[in-house]
Structure formats: C-alpha cells, structure tokens
Amino acid sequence: MSKLVYLVPLFPLLGFLVNGLGRKSLSKPLIGMIGSGSVLASFIVSVLVFFDVKANGGTVVTLFDFIKADGFTIPFAFQADQLSALFLLIITGIGFLIHLYSSAYMHEETEEHFGRFFAYLNLFVFSMLLLVLGANYVIMFIGWEGVGLCSYLLIGFWFKNNDYNYAARKAFVMNRIGDLGFLLAVFWLLLKLGTVNYGDVFANVSRLSSFDITAITMLLFVGAMGKSAQIPLYTWLPDAMAGPTPVSALIHAATMVTAGIYMISRSNILYTLAPATQTLVAVIGLATAIFAATIALKQNDIKKVLAYSTVSQLGYMFLGLGVGAYTGAVFHVMTHAFFKALLFLGAGSVIHAMHHEQDIRKMGGLKKYMPVTHLTFLLACLAIAGIPPFSGFFSKDEILTATFAKNPVYYFAGVAGALMTAFYMFRLYTLTFLGKFRGTHEQEHHLHESPWQMTFPLIVLAVLSVAGGWIGIPEVFAANAHSLEHFLSPIFADSAKLGEAHHLEASQEYLMMGVSTLLIAGIIFFAVTHFKKDGVVTGAEETGIGKVLENKWYIDELYDAVIVKPLNAFAGFCKSVIEKSGIDGLVNGVGKLVGYGSRQMRLLQSGQVGNYILIMVLAMVVFFLVWFNDATIYQFFNKIF
Amino acid sequence: MPIQYYIFLCLTLFCIGIVGVLTRRNAIIVFMCIELMLNAVNLLLVAFSKMHHAASVGNNPATTAGIEGQLFVFFIMVVAAAEVSVGLAIIVMMYRNTHSVDINFLNRLKN
Numbered sequence: 001m002s003k004l005v006y007l008v009p010l011f012p013l014l015g016f017l018v019n020g021l022g023r024k025s026l027s028k029p030l031i032g033m034i035g036s037g038s039v040l041a042s043f044i045v046s047v048l049v050f051f052d053v054k055a056n057g058g059t060v061v062t063l064f065d066f067i068k069a070d071g072f073t074i075p076f077a078f079q080a081d082q083l084s085a086l087f088l089l090i091i092t093g094i095g096f097l098i099h100l101y102s103s104a105y106m107h108e109e110t111e112e113h114f115g116r117f118f119a120y121l122n123l124f125v126f127s128m129l130l131l132v133l134g135a136n137y138v139i140m141f142i143g144w145e146g147v148g149l150c151s152y153l154l155i156g157f158w159f160k161n162n163d164y165n166y167a168a169r170k171a172f173v174m175n176r177i178g179d180l181g182f183l184l185a186v187f188w189l190l191l192k193l194g195t196v197n198y199g200d201v202f203a204n205v206s207r208l209s210s211f212d213i214t215a216i217t218m219l220l221f222v223g224a225m226g227k228s229a230q231i232p233l234y235t236w237l238p239d240a241m242a243g244p245t246p247v248s249a250l251i252h253a254a255t256m257v258t259a260g261i262y263m264i265s266r267s268n269i270l271y272t273l274a275p276a277t278q279t280l281v282a283v284i285g286l287a288t289a290i291f292a293a294t295i296a297l298k299q300n301d302i303k304k305v306l307a308y309s310t311v312s313q314l315g316y317m318f319l320g321l322g323v324g325a326y327t328g329a330v331f332h333v334m335t336h337a338f339f340k341a342l343l344f345l346g347a348g349s350v351i352h353a354m355h356h357e358q359d360i361r362k363m364g365g366l367k368k369y370m371p372v373t374h375l376t377f378l379l380a381c382l383a384i385a386g387i388p389p390f391s392g393f394f395s396k397d398e399i400l401t402a403t404f405a406k407n408p409v410y411y412f413a414g415v416a417g418a419l420m421t422a423f424y425m426f427r428l429y430t431l432t433f434l435g436k437f438r439g440t441h442e443q444e445h446h447l448h449e450s451p452w453q454m455t456f457p458l459i460v461l462a463v464l465s466v467a468g469g470w471i472g473i474p475e476v477f478a479a480n481a482h483s484l485e486h487f488l489s490p491i492f493a494d495s496a497k498l499g500e501a502h503h504l505e506a507s508q509e510y511l512m513m514g515v516s517t518l519l520i521a522g523i524i525f526f527a528v529t530h531f532k533k534d535g536v537v538t539g540a541e542e543t544g545i546g547k548v549l550e551n552k553w554y555i556d557e558l559y560d561a562v563i564v565k566p567l568n569a570f571a572g573f574c575k576s577v578i579e580k581s582g583i584d585g586l587v588n589g590v591g592k593l594v595g596y597g598s599r600q601m602r603l604l605q606s607g608q609v610g611n612y613i614l615i616m617v618l619a620m621v622v623f624f625l626v627w628f629n630d631a632t633i634y635q636f637f638n639k640i641f
Numbered sequence: 642m643p644i645q646y647y648i649f650l651c652l653t654l655f656c657i658g659i660v661g662v663l664t665r666r667n668a669i670i671v672f673m674c675i676e677l678m679l680n681a682v683n684l685l686l687v688a689f690s691k692m693h694h695a696a697s698v699g700n701n702p703a704t705t706a707g708i709e710g711q712l713f714v715f716f717i718m719v720v721a722a723a724e725v726s727v728g729l730a731i732i733v734m735m736y737r738n739t740h741s742v743d744i745n746f747l748n749r750l751k752n
Contacts (some may be wrong), residue, residue, distance in 0.1 A: 274723050508656065608745060609744045610663065610666070610744065610746070613662055613663060614663055617659055617662075617663065
C-alpha cells in the first residue's frame with residue numbers, strides 16, 4: 001500500500017487543476033464537491049498508508065530522478081514512514097473538514113472566486129503533502145515554497161482590500177527570509193555530504209564536523225523561524241488573519257506553520273548532535289511562547305487572539321524540540337491542530353453569524369444563539385488551557401515535564417505561559433459567548449447557528465480535541481500507554497540513544513501536574529467571573545503596560561522604524577540619486593558625448609577638395625613616420641642615406 | 642651609378658607633385674602634378690628593378706633578368722593613359738558646367 005503513497009498528493013493536484021481551470025464554468029456545489037472530495041480521497045489513501053506503515057514500517061518510494069548531475073542525484077522520492085504518515089493524517093483529515101466547512105463559509109463569493117478559493121486550498125494541500133512526503137530536503141523545499149505561495153495567495157484572497165494585500169506581501173517576504181536559511185542549509189549539506197536524502201544524510205552524520213552540524217541546524221532553524229512564526233520573524237502570522245477564516249484554520253494554525261516543527265523532528269539526529277542549536281531553539285521557543293501570550297492578553301479581535309495563541313503554542317513546540325522532547329513536540333502539533341483548527345472554525349462560525357464583525361467587545365451572549373459552536377469552542381478552550389483529560393493537557397504536560405528535566409527555569413516560565421494561555425482563552429470565550437449581547441439590533445436579529453457543513457467539522461474536531469490526547473498518556477498513569485511515542489520511536493531512535501534519559505519521581509510528576517492544573521483552573525475561574533460583568537468592556541483607553549500589550553509591544557512599529565523605513569530610504573536614494581544621476585547620467589552622457597563629437601567632426605567635411613588632399617597627405621606623412629620607427633625600416637634607410 | 646641618385650630624383654619629383662597638388666587650384670595643373678607623382682614612382686620601380694639584378698646581369702646582354710619591373714611600368718603607363726583620358730574628360734565636363742577649372746568650385750556635394 002505504501003507504494004501507492006504518490007496518490008495522496010495526486011488527488012489534491014487534480015482537484016487544483018480542475019477547479020482552477022474550470023472555475024468560470026463549474027457550479028458552486030460541484031466546485032465544493034471536487035475540492036473536498038479530492039482531499040477526502042487523499043485522506044482515505046492516507047489511512048491505508050498509515051496502517052501499512054504501522055504494520056510494516058516505513059519505505060521510500062522513488063518515482064523518478066529529479067536532478068541528475070555529475071557527482072550527485074536527487075531523486076523525486078516519497079518517504080512513507082511513521083512521522084510522515086502521522087502528518088498525512090493530520091493534513092488530509094483536518095484539510096477535508098476545513099474544505100467542507102469552506103463550502104458553506106464562502107457561499108457568498110461568486111462562482112469564479114469560489115473556484116479560485118478551492119483551487120488555492122487544493123494547491124496548498126498538495127504542497128503541504130509534498131513537504132511532509134518528500135524523501136529528501138529538496139522535495140521538502142519544493143513543498144516548503146509551495147505552501148508559502150499558497151499562504152500568500154490565500155491571505156490576499158480578497159485582493160480588493162489593499163491592507164490584505166499588504167499582509168500577504170508581509171507574510172511572503174518574512175517567509176522568504178527564512179527560506180534563504182533553509183536553502184543555504186541544503187547547499188551546505190550537498191557540499192559536505194553530496195546527498196540530501198534523509199536516509200543517507202542521517203546515516204553519514206558522523207562525517208560532518210560539529211561546526212558543520214551546528215551551522216546547518218542553525219540555518220534550518222532560520223527557515224523554521226520564518227515558516228513557524230518564531231521571534232524575530234513572527235509578525236506576519238497575526239497579519240495573516242486577513243485571509244478567510246478557514247484559511248487561518250488550515251494554513252495558519254493546523255498545518256503550514258507546523259512545517260518547521262516537522263522539519264526539525266525529521267532532522268532530529270542533527271539537532272541532537274548540535275547542543276548549541278538546541279539551546280537556541282529552546283530559548284527562542286520559550287521567548288516566543290511567553291511573548292506572544294502577553295500580547296494575546298489584550299487583543300480585541302477574535303482572530304488576532306487566536307493568532308497570537310498559535311504563535312505562543314508554536315513556541316511551546318519549539319521549546320519541546322529544543323529540550324529533545326521530539327515526540328512531545330509532534331504530539332503537541334497534533335493536538336494543537338485539533339483544538340486550534342476547532343477554535344478558528346468556531347471563530348469563523350461566530351464571524352459568519354455576526355456578519356463579519358470580529359471585535360469581541362461587540363459580541364457576548366452568543367451561547368443561546370449558537371449552541372453547537374458554543375459547546376465545541378468551550379471544549380477547545382479547555383483543551384488549549386491544559387485541563388485534564390482534554391488533549392492539550394497531555395501534550396503540553398509532556399513538553400513541560402521534559403523541560404523540567406533539562407532546566408527548571410524553562411519549566412516555570414513555560415507554566416507561566418500556560419497560565420496566560422488559560423487567561424486569554426477564557427477571556428475570549430467569556431466575552432464572546434457569555435454575558436449580554438453588545439452588538440447592534442440588526443446583528444442580534446440575524447444571529448443563527450451555522451449550517452451542517454460548518455457544524456459537522458466543529459463536532460468532529462471537538463471529539464478529537466477531547467480524545468486526541470489519549471494516545472499519549474504519560475508513563476506515570478499507566479505503563480506503556482504512550483502509544484504515540486511507541487509508534488514514532490523508529491524516527492527518534494538515534495536521538496534517543498544519544499540523549500540521556502531523565503526520569504522524574506512519580507510523586508514529583510503528580511505534584512507538578514496537580515499544581516499546574518489547579519493554577520490553571522483558578523485562572524479560568526477568575527477570567528470567567530471577571531469578564532462576565534459587562535462593565536469590564538467599556539471603550540476606556542488602556543494605560544501603562546496594558547497599552548503596550550494592546551499595541552503588541554510596538555514590535556511592528558519597531559521593525560518599521562529599524563528595517564522598513566531605512567530600506568525604503570535607501571531604495572529612494574538609489575532611485576533618485578544613483579539611478580537618476582549615476583546610471584542614467586552615464587547612459588545619457590555617452591549619448592551626449594557621441595552627439596557633441598559628431599558635431600565637431602562634421603566641421604572637417606568642408607567640401608574643399610584641397611583640404612581633403614591636405615589631410616590625406618598629412619595622414620600619409622604620419623603613417624610614414626610611424627612606419628619609420630620600425631627598426632628594420634630604419635636600418636634600410638640608414639643604409640641608403 | 643648608385644641607386645641613391647634615382648631615389649633622390651624620385652623623392653624630388655614626388656614632393657614637387659605633392660606641393661603642386663596641395664597649393665595649386667587649377668584642375669589641369671593639379672592633374673599634371675598627380676601624373677608627376679605617378680611617374681616618380683614609375684621611375685623608382687624601373688630603377689629598383691634594374692639595380693636589384695645588376696650583379697646577376699653583369700655584362701651579359703642576352704639576359705632577361707630584371708625585365709619584369711620594366712614591363713610592369715609599361716602596364717602602368719597604359720593604365721595611366723586611360724586614366725588621363727578619363728580625368729581630362731572630367732575636367733572638360735567641369736569646365737562646361739562651371740566655366741572654370743578652379744577645384745575650389747567643386748564643392749557642390751557639400752551639405
């Protein structure tokens with residue numbers, strides 16, 4: 001069955017071609033069916049591949065040689081192993097649900113834009129599948145660029161709004177900065193090892209010096225920073241909320257932004273051998289987790305809160321990778337994909353009901369109008385906050401426990417971030433669903449539960465958000481209950497051999513879990529009671545630290561002042577000075593010189609035959625003198641005279 | 642007789658020709674000066690041809706060595722005669738058009 005793994009990306013590619021080319025002639029239900037159906041077909045194949053991998057282990061399927069040059073060959077090969085099979089399920093499963101959701105969410109668009117939307121979505125799924133299926137870094141890079149392109153196209157989907165175009169451009173440029181790091185790392189690998197196939201690279205890792213490994217992992221991490229929105233390249237992700245909400249759910253929460261985590265998990269052996277990079281990854285991850293969480297505390301746009309929450313959760317995943325808890329990071333990718341996709345889809349459902357109102361200060365009391373959305377959103381909030389036995393608890397706990405073994409400072413900072421997560425999520429939940437409705441009368445009149453295409457994915461994802469963590473139950477509760485770790489163990493086997501095992505006392509682990517859960521529950525209680533009073537959300541201006549947080553620590557302004565403005569000024573200087581007087585001056589100068597020279601030369605053409613003959617004779621005399629300088633001629637004349 | 646005498650004579654004739662061409666405005670005199678230069682070169686050719694083979698000729702009157710240069714000069718004289726006829730025809734036509742043989746009037750193509 002693994003031999004048929006190429007079918008997985010093939011279906012979305014066909015869907016993209018059909019929807020993209022036929023967007024003007026196909027009807028909306030047909031477009032929706034082709035778009036969702038192609039991903040569903042991929043999902044079915046993925047399930048078969050998953051069970052095959054589970055039973056028989058991973059394989060590499062080579063389709064053809066992609067690049068064949070002197071000294072090295074880069075095959076177009078797919079790797080069906082435990083890690084990619086898991087990602088296949090996440091991408092195609094959640095992808096299908098979001099496609100289904102989109103067919104209702106986007107129903108206001110005209111046929112052509114509807115078709116364009118589904119074509120982009122299918123292209124995205126295709127690129128993402130290429131990214132996780134590729135058996136070498138070059139195929140991964142193709143997917144890596146493809147998802148970046150689709151992200152750009154979908155953020156700027158409503159291209160008539162210039163702000164959205166600006167957000168799309170920002171996302172693309174920031175990603176390109178990261179991509180450069182990735183590309184350099186691939187070249188470095190090719191230079192040192194002559195191969196980019198995962199199997200060959202990881203088998204020959206001993207041939208690399210420690211400097212090479214550190215440099216390669218650092219450069220790869222720069223790529224991950226861009227794609228997975230880590231400090232300092234995270235600012236594009238909140239702006240990417242300009243895209244339609246299903247796009248935010250699929251690309252900017254569940255799949256594309258986790259590409260960096262996939263890449264580092266895939267290269268885990270390199271990272272395990274580069275402790276300096278690991279420390280950097282952990283510190284950047286932790287800093288991002290805390291920093292983004294503080295910003296999320298004061299945001300008032302429902303999608304912005306979720307966006308900063310995503311950045312923060314991605315930070316946790318990098319923290320996990322940095323301390324060597326690769327399984328924990330992948331586990332958190334999975335549970336995060338469930339509950340964050342659910343949160344975004346829930347937010348989309350709310351926005352849909354509120355007629356594109358995104359400010360949570362103008363919502364409230366939606367609980368009684370939208371029961372399904374409310375319940376699923378609540379479950380997702382509990383999951384992300386880390387309340388047992390919801391999925392987020394297990395994955396976050398696994399990461400945090402691993403950090404405690406490495407460095408308790410990471411642990412306490414991580415728990416502080418988790419408390420903030422609980423606070424801002426329940427602030428969001430309370431302001432949206434509890435209390436009194438604060439919008440206009442017209443909006444209140446139109447409030448409705450969303451159609452089944454939108455609630456069905458919510459329910460499925462809610463079930464997964466609740467139960468998804470049960471595949472990774474920690475050792476302290478039951479021995480050998482962590483089936484995910486068992487499943488992924490072949491991928492991380494080499495790293496596990498190198499890393500020293502830290503085992504905490506069971507009592508200590510219980511204590512840590514108990515205290516953090518109690519703290520989180522307390523924070524949730526505080527947030528709900530505090531924000532339930534409608535007086536909290538007046539239009540009062542924030543002051544002090546609140547204002548700084550509301551303005552996102554002024555990071556955008558800082559980047560604007562430090563990078564964008566000087567670059568623009570430099571570009572302006574190049575345009576007005578170097579281009580105008582330098583390049584243009586040179587080109588025009590040559591033209592003017594020729595013109596002036598010609599005007600002067602023209603005067604020689606006097607029309608006087610005598611002048612012409614004189615010039616001719618003078619020229620002959622000059623030639624003669626030049627010739628006369630030649631030694632042999634000189635001797636000849638010496639002999640004569 | 643040494644070759645230098647011929648060379649000096651030819652140089653003198655050639656320079657007279659050049660000066661005449663440069664200074665005179667009468668087309669016929671300019672033309673004559675051109676002929677003078679041509680014949681200076683002809684003379685040089687014959688002289689070089691003769692002197693070059695002087696040693697091998699010796700006192701042998703039957704030899705043909707060095708005859709090529711003199712034959713060449715005959716050809717040049719024939720061609721020069723043809724050229725003279727053309728040149729004179731041009732001067733006649735010029736006189737008919739401008740009623741003058743002054744070459745400074747030959748600037749109609751200017752501009």
